[in-house]
Amino acid sequence: xxxxxxxxxxxxxxxxxxxxxxxxxxxxxxxxxxxxxxxxxxxxxxxxxxxxxxxxxxxxxxxxxxxxxxxxxxxxxxxxxxxxxxxxxxxxxxxxxxxxxxxxxxxxxxxxxxxxxxxxxxxxxxxxxxxxxxxxxxxxxxxxxxxxxxxxxxxxxxxxxxxxxxxxxxxxxxxxxxxxxxxxxxxxxxxxxxxxxxxxxxxxxxxxxxxxxxxxxxxxxxxxxxxxxxxxxxxxxxxxxxxxxxxxxxxxxxxxxxxxxxxxxxxxxxxxxxxxxxxxxxxxxxxxxxxxxxxxxxxxxxxxxxxxxxxxxxxxxxxxxxxxxxxxxxxxxxxxxxxxxxxxxxxxxxxxxxxxxxxxxxxxxxxxxx
Numbered sequence: 001x002x003x004x005x006x007x008x009x010x011x012x013x014x015x016x017x018x019x020x021x022x023x024x025x026x027x028x029x030x031x032x033x034x035x036x037x038x039x040x041x042x043x044x045x046x047x048x049x050x051x052x053x054x055x056x057x058x059x060x061x062x063x064x065x066x067x068x069x070x071x072x073x074x075x076x077x078x079x080x081x082x083x084x085x086x087x088x089x090x091x092x093x094x095x096x097x098x099x100x101x102x103x104x105x106x107x108x109x110x111x112x113x114x115x116x117x118x119x120x121x122x123x124x125x126x127x128x129x130x131x132x133x134x135x136x137x138x139x140x141x142x143x144x145x146x147x148x149x150x151x152x153x154x155x156x157x158x159x160x161x162x163x164x165x166x167x168x169x170x171x172x173x174x175x176x177x178x179x180x181x182x183x184x185x186x187x188x189x190x191x192x193x194x195x196x197x198x199x200x201x202x203x204x205x206x207x208x209x210x211x212x213x214x215x216x217x218x219x220x221x222x223x224x225x226x227x228x229x230x231x232x233x234x235x236x237x238x239x240x241x242x243x244x245x246x247x248x249x250x251x252x253x254x255x256x257x258x259x260x261x262x263x264x265x266x267x268x269x270x271x272x273x274x275x276x277x278x279x280x281x282x283x284x285x286x287x288x289x290x291x292x293x294x295x296x297x298x299x300x301x302x303x304x305x306x307x308x309x310x311x312x313x314x315x316x317x318x319x320x321x322x323x324x325x326x327x328x329x330x331x332x333x334x335x336x337x338x339x340x341x342x343x344x345x346x347x348x349x350x351x352x353x354x355x356x357x358x359x360x361x362x363x364x365x366x367x368x369x370x
Contacts, residue, residue, distance in 0.1 A: 003118065076137055183243075184241045186273070292313070
């Protein structure tokens with residue numbers, strides 16, 4: 001029996017349920033961080049949380065001369081949902097329908113705890129040193145990993161357990177993302193008595209957006225204006241409005257062109273109507289492209305194939321902490337934990353996928369050098 005076959009299905013599922021029971025919406029990770037620090041310490045790791053709340057742990061391994069590998073997860077869940085109640089139907093875990101499930105990323109964290117439990121019980125298994133990072137604020141623009149001092153990380157390469165799709169999917173290419181915060185300033189006036197004296201910031205925004213190409217720009221690029229807030233009352237010409245927009249692309253030149261076009265569109269509309277506009281651009285993370293012969297891709301593929309799982313090459317439309325670690329010089333691929341329909345009330349995970357995602361993790365860590 002191989003190491004991956006030692007994964008305990010019932011224990012793994014219970015661990016995920018235990019973690020789901022700890023509320024951890026993004027920005028409120030103190031309780032889950034403390035629990036994870038406690039568990040990882042009990043399972044043979046040295047663990048600490050940095051000044052941002054990120055949990056950084058090390059497991060010594062016992063494979064002489066082996067490079068340290070990074071295992072990456074995040075502890076926050078998307079949105080504001082709390083009091084999540086998981087239910088099992090036909091071998092699949094859902095929430096009760098009122099909230100997200102939180103399998104993103106507690107399915108990955110449950111797999112990590114199962115891995116460390118097995119390593120503690122089987123000290124003779126040959127493993128490399130592990131550098132484990134569990135970030136805060138991943139769901140709010142990779143906030144924790146971006147703030148972390150990456151210069152203190154020592155791993156040679158790594159794996160980010162934080163995607164959906166079939167088990168064995170290996171994300172080797174993920175996009176850059178840029179956020180735009182747009183503030184338009186018009187002129188307030190009474191909409192019923194003297195509307196001609198006003199400059200409607202909402203009208204300026206609408207004019208700008210109507211001229212933009214949004215949605216799917218091409219196979220590598222998307223753009224969206226996601227929020228608009230402003231105005232005082234229905235009978236007042238609104239003098240200010242705030243918008244938030246996003247551009248993603250796996251090609252940085254395309255991302256820059258689309259971003260600049262949107263900025264120019266808001267500036268042109270403001271000039272046309274006599275308003276002013278202030279735009280803040282934040283390059284959240286940059287794209288990565290991992291070669292198929294690189295260690296992280298090759299090791300993930302070899303582990304999947306050893307388990308009889310198809311290794312699938314995957315390009316992503318979303319980012320993970322892997323974008324940050326790649327930019328910091330630690331090549332990483334993102335791997336599936338089996339979660340599906342993340343961030344909504346239909347989020348779910350098949351128990352078989354939960355188990356196989358954990359088996360993939362265990363195989364990566366315990367397989368002999370390639």
